[in-house]
Every structure is written in structure tokens, then in C-alpha cells.
Amino acid sequence: MADPAPRGPLAQHTHRLTAATRASNGTLRLAEIPFLTQLDIRLDPKGPAAGAVGLALDLHLPTQPNTVARAGHLTALWLGPDEWLLVAPPGGERHLERRIREAAGEEPVSVTDVSAQHTTLLVSGPRARDLLAHGCALDLHPRAFGPGRCARTRLGRTQAVLIARDTHRAGFWVLVRSSFATYLTDWLLDAATEYLRDA
Incomplete structure (x- = not known):
């Protein structure tokens, strides 16, 4: 059953x-x-990880306070100077987290699944x-x-x-x-x- x-x-x-x-x-x-998939992302907005993650997601993380960036089915919300919430359709948590971590490489990044x-x-x-x-x-x-x-x-x-x-x-x-x-x-x-x- x-x-x-x-x-x-x-x-x-x-x-x-x-x-x-x-x-x-x-x-x-x-x-x-x-x-909905919801990932809390913390990284240095001026460091190389920010650009690399943006390229990997095809979505630049917004840097203006309280703004939203969208690309396809992804939505990135500015929550603080070094914090974003990535919102996506259900079921994509692990795939998106892996993409973010691989893009960041050795740069410090925190990705927390809060879905x-x-x-x-x-x-x-x-x-x-x-x-x-x-x-x-x-x-x-x-x-x-x-x-x-x-x-x-x-x-x-x-x-x-x-x-x-x-x-x-x-x-x-x-x-x-x-x-x-x-x-x-x-x-x-x-x-x-x-x-x-x-x-």
C-alpha cells in the first residue's frame, strides 16, 4: 500500500x-x-563565493536591502547584509544545497535547509x-x-x-x-x- x-x-x-x-x-x-524548498544562505557578499554561487544558480543574490531576485523557479530574498533565503519548488533542497556548496568551493559559506x-x-x-x-x-x-x-x-x-x-x-x-x-x-x-x- x-x-x-x-x-x-x-x-x-x-x-x-x-x-x-x-x-x-x-x-x-x-x-x-x-x-516549498527554503535554504538559508550566509556568505560574504563581496567575496568570490557570492559571484560563484550566483553563476551556479543563474541568479545573482540581491544586495539591496529587502529586495527579491528571481530567475526561473528560484527566488532569492535579501534578509541581511550577508544572509539570503532561497525559495524554490518542493523537493529541490539537496540538489540546490550541493550546487551552492560546490560553487563556493573552499570559501566560507553556510547553507541551512529550513524547508x-x-x-x-x-x-x-x-x-x-x-x-x-x-x-x-x-x-x-x-x-x-x-x-x-x-x-x-x-x-x-x-x-x-x-x-x-x-x-x-x-x-x-x-x-x-x-x-x-x-x-x-x-x-x-x-x-x-x-x-x-x-x-
């Missing part, structure tokens, strides 16, 4: 997210995107910014936090990484520790009540 498909941290709340999306009458879309520690919530739709603004201190106006921007922040009382997706209509990814994912889901659904016609 085949093993059952793995369930994301929010699998038991999928129906609630789907119901809220339906009740918003097109103004919100809420969903979990589980199992299992986090899950991702999609928040999109015309009311996405309004919903997130209920519990986020960032200025989420498109001029301040438009496509290509990311930031570590607090949403509700939860630490998260917020990513503005590649178009305004694509909304946001919210990367949150799996242990806080249910709390954040409850918070989002509560904050979304005013946008739901059946609330």
Missing part, C-alpha cells in the same frame, strides 16, 4: 481558507503553499494589502512595498517574512514557522471577517 501523500501544516484548515476565499466574493484569496520549519501562506486579491495592514507595521502601499520587495516583519504577533509577488495581482507570500501557522491562519481569518459576505 502506498504511503499517503504528505500533509502541509495547515492541511486541516484548508477548508476554512477555501470558505473565506469564496465568501470574499473575489476580494481575497487565502491558501497554503506547503513544502521543514516553515510553510507559506498566499494572500492575494484586491483586499490583500488591507487585510495584512490590520496587523503589520510596514507601509504596504505599492509605491513602498511593491513587486520585488520582501521584509522580515511581525504579522499579528507572529514573526514572518513577507514577499510582494511579481505582479500586484499576484499578492503576497507570507513565510511563517510551521508551529505558528495555525495561529496566523486564525488571525488572518478573523481579520478578514469584514470582507466576507457571509460573516
Whole structure:
């Protein structure tokens, strides 16, 4: 008998997210995107490893604070002067880690697989910014936090990484520790009540 498909941290709340999306009458879309590959990378941005890793991934690690670089299915988030989060489709952790380490060679580099520690919530739709603004201190106006921007922040009382997706209509990814994912889901659904016609 085949093993059952793995369930994301929010699998038991999928129906609630789907119901809220339906009740918003097109103004919100809420969903979990589980199992994304997430690698935390630490290296000297001015050292040879940075360029070598960029070439190996065909993706230059962003050096401007709170920005995102994308190439194909890879997304690199600036988290600090010498820290990035590489996000990719599920299942690519080992392959990507090997590529990074081989490219860095003898240069100091830290690659930590944090995929299992986090899950991702999609928040999109015309009311996405309004919903997130209920519990986020960032200025989420498109001029301040438009496509290509990311930031570590607090949403509700939860630490998260917020990513503005590649178009305004694509909304946001919210990367949150799996242990806080249910709390954040409850918070989002509560904050979304005013946008739901059946609330």
C-alpha cells in the first residue's frame, strides 16, 4: 500500500481558507503553499563565493536591502547584509544545497535547509494589502512595498517574512514557522471577517 501523500501544516484548515476565499466574493484569496524548498544562505557578499554561487544558480543574490531576485523557479530574498533565503519548488533542497556548496568551493559559506520549519501562506486579491495592514507595521502601499520587495516583519504577533509577488495581482507570500501557522491562519481569518459576505 502506498504511503499517503504528505500533509502541509495547515492541511486541516484548508477548508476554512477555501470558505473565506469564496465568501470574499473575489476580494481575497487565502491558501497554503506547503513544502516549498527554503535554504538559508550566509556568505560574504563581496567575496568570490557570492559571484560563484550566483553563476551556479543563474541568479545573482540581491544586495539591496529587502529586495527579491528571481530567475526561473528560484527566488532569492535579501534578509541581511550577508544572509539570503532561497525559495524554490518542493523537493529541490539537496540538489540546490550541493550546487551552492560546490560553487563556493573552499570559501566560507553556510547553507541551512529550513524547508521543514516553515510553510507559506498566499494572500492575494484586491483586499490583500488591507487585510495584512490590520496587523503589520510596514507601509504596504505599492509605491513602498511593491513587486520585488520582501521584509522580515511581525504579522499579528507572529514573526514572518513577507514577499510582494511579481505582479500586484499576484499578492503576497507570507513565510511563517510551521508551529505558528495555525495561529496566523486564525488571525488572518478573523481579520478578514469584514470582507466576507457571509460573516
